[in-house]
Amino acid sequence: MNKLKQISVYGILIVSSIISIFPFFFMIVSATNKSVDVSSGKLLPGTNLFTNIKNLLATVEIGQALLNSAIIAVTTTVLALLVASLAGYGFEIYRSRAKDIVFNILLLSMMIPFAALMVPLFRMFGTISEIAPVIGIDTLASVVIPTITTAFLIFFFRQNTKMFPKELLEAGRMDGVSELGLFFRIYIPTMKTTYAAAAIITFMSSWNNYLWPLVVLQSPKNQTIPLLISSLGSSYSPDYGVIMLAIVIATLPTALIFFFLQKYFVAGMMGSIK
């Protein structure tokens, strides 16, 4: 009886692992195959990789899209970390009843679905376009600006600041460090793990963001990776090998982050529930 139970546990885990990995396997193998072979269900690596690379470069501006996505994700991450950690620190270190009320009001914004904000934001950036076209509709800046601050990230930093050794600050004050100096010279260097985890969360969600760029970006030169994949996927005569290659390239950065920074990745997930 116990043996049977053990076998079924391993059976379930093996089958589930195969199901989890199969789409990755399919994607990588298909990237090396001709379109016909992919649609006929070939599951062995082929020899068409270099042709697929050539065709991909010929049909879409994947280099430009990678660059756009990278610019957006890096800018968002740097600004988001700075703004949210300042706030998380402020709410916790300079705690007062009034600030706690403000904090709770900010948290309410997590309940607002993006679909409800999309139209007003689009109209807002339409107005901005008339005054300052460089940050208006169809610019990379317009993707970054509304996504810099999330209540989640402020919450994340506040939760982690609870464990920050506050004696460090008192000591700094004794040594005559200014309040802003305490933040930049003591808090930031001490909280490296928190920043790393927050950077991963923000980078991933910015890299993968789809709906807002779809709304606000129009010209092909501003296309991001998710927009490019989506338009490739919905083309009328799809070249499956080429599409799968594009997806492999799009998935690579986040997969590498996961494999090399797994510790911070999980810390980022857990940091929100401490």
Place this chain on the structure above:
Amino acid sequence: METTNLNKSIKQKSEKYKFKPKKGLIGWIFILISVILICLFYFYPMLQALLLSFQSGAGVNLQFVGLENYTRLFSDPTFLAALFNTVIFFLIQVPFMIILALMFSVMLNNKKLKFKGLFRTAIFLPAVTSLVAYSVIFKYLFSNNGIINTILMNLSIISEPILWMSDPFWAKIVIILAITWRWVGYNMIFYLSALQNVDESIYEAARMDGASAFQQFFKITIPMLKPIILFTSITSTIGTLQLFDEPMNITGGGPGNATLTISQYIYDLSFEYTPDFGYASAVSFAIVVMIVFFSIIQFKLAGDKK
């Protein structure tokens, strides 16, 4: 270096001085940028959406129409279809995924299990994919002559291909399977880390009293993990009620409107059809109401069990 030096000097000083929050304006300066940005990009647009929802018209020619948009909701078959689909996705997918994630976490929490790390990584791996990228892969995997049908037929599970993409029922199943594939491992990690904090001796005591594995699961594991289950079910609820990327890229909302979600309908109303921003805003408040409603219900359910 600087911090280690500081560390030493603190140890001496902290005995004399206890940390007190500093009063005054300085604290507000730290939170100022965030407060402005959240008001500007969340609360102000939300207010705008509310005002827009009382107006109607094509493009920028908007007129005040009172509650007309809201009454229109109840007689709009596309909205009702999108509402139905979204609720179905939420009611089936969220519990299905949470139960699977709980099952995996209990299995992987077993100390005697071999290849634990391998299984954990494999099941978590889907969580690193971009929503658009995995959606496109699923679209091809589940196409009518795709690899899933081929495999199922070779294994003699089915005798003829399932029309995943052209049958309203199966199209919904594909969306549910896809989201579950993407998020089970993610949720499992939360449960696993919570389970590691549960004292093993509780289970030992239960086994001594003759509790079965099922009883242990429902009487010990579930109550112990309740806060974290609540957290994951609320975040999953908010996510599923806003579903957009997957139906957009796997089924395009079809066949017919069988997988159309509310977010997708708002997008269509605003940017695909002749833009009707007023009505689109009224539709978006349907999601707001549902998020608040289902979150409260879940809090209540979790509270009552105590």
